[in-house]
Amino acid sequence: MKILIIEDEAELAKDIAQFLSSEDYLCESATNFTSAIEIQWEKENATEYEAEFKLNNKSYSANFAADGTWKETEYKIKSTELPSDVKSTITKEYVGYTISKAEVVESPSGSFYEVRLTKEDLKVELVIDKSGKIIKKK
Numbered sequence: 001m002k003i004l005i006i007e008d009e010a011e012l013a014k015d016i017a018q019f020l021s022s023e024d025y026l027c028e029s030a031t032n033f034t035s036a037i038e039i040q041w042e043k044e045n046a047t048e049y050e051a052e053f054k055l056n057n058k059s060y061s062a063n064f065a066a067d068g069t070w071k072e073t074e075y076k077i078k079s080t081e082l083p084s085d086v087k088s089t090i091t092k093e094y095v096g097y098t099i100s101k102a103e104v105v106e107s108p109s110g111s112f113y114e115v116r117l118t119k120e121d122l123k124v125e126l127v128i129d130k131s132g133k134i135i136k137k138k
Contacts, residue, residue, distance in 0.1 A: 072107040074114070085132035086113050093134070094124065 039053040044063060048071065051062045062073040079087075079099040090099065094117050101116035105127070112135060117124045125138035 070108070072105055074103045074105050077102050077104055079115075082113060082115070083130050083132075085130065086115070086128050089128060089132035089134065090115065090117065090126075094119070097122075097124065 039051055041049060041051050044050040047066050049064050049066065051064070053060055053062070058075050060073055060075045063071040065071055079102050082099075082102055090097065097117040097119040099115055100118045101114075103114045105112045105114050111130065113128045113130070115126045115128060117126065126134055127136040128134050
């Protein structure tokens with residue numbers, strides 16, 4: 001079994017990993033999240049786990065494959081925090097829509113913005129890169 005260790009003290013994380021390794025566990029430390037607090041884990045689906053936590057006064061969720069491989073991290077932002085190119089694309093291509101939710105998505109393939117738009121009863125979710133290019137539409 002593989003275990004992901006999130007611990008803010010590197011030396012303690014190392015000791016935990018060393019002990020668990022002696023018990024035939026494979027261990028990986030999540031060094032990107034060493035200051036995380038209020039960590040809650042749940043099984044997202046048959047092959048993925050999700051950790052929800054707070055870091056620098058923001059709520060995050062990080063997803064990991066069952067083998068401990070990091071897949072992505074998301075956190076909410078205000079629509080005013082979106083890059084101007086992202087806002088420009090939305091304004092041009094989705095006239096009359098309002099941004100109801102915005103998130104930063106970081107993954108091994110890069111950083112993106114996931115944006116939910118609404119217009120009356122219509123809803124659209126977009127994944128957009130920082131230059132304003134739409135990567136995916138749901």
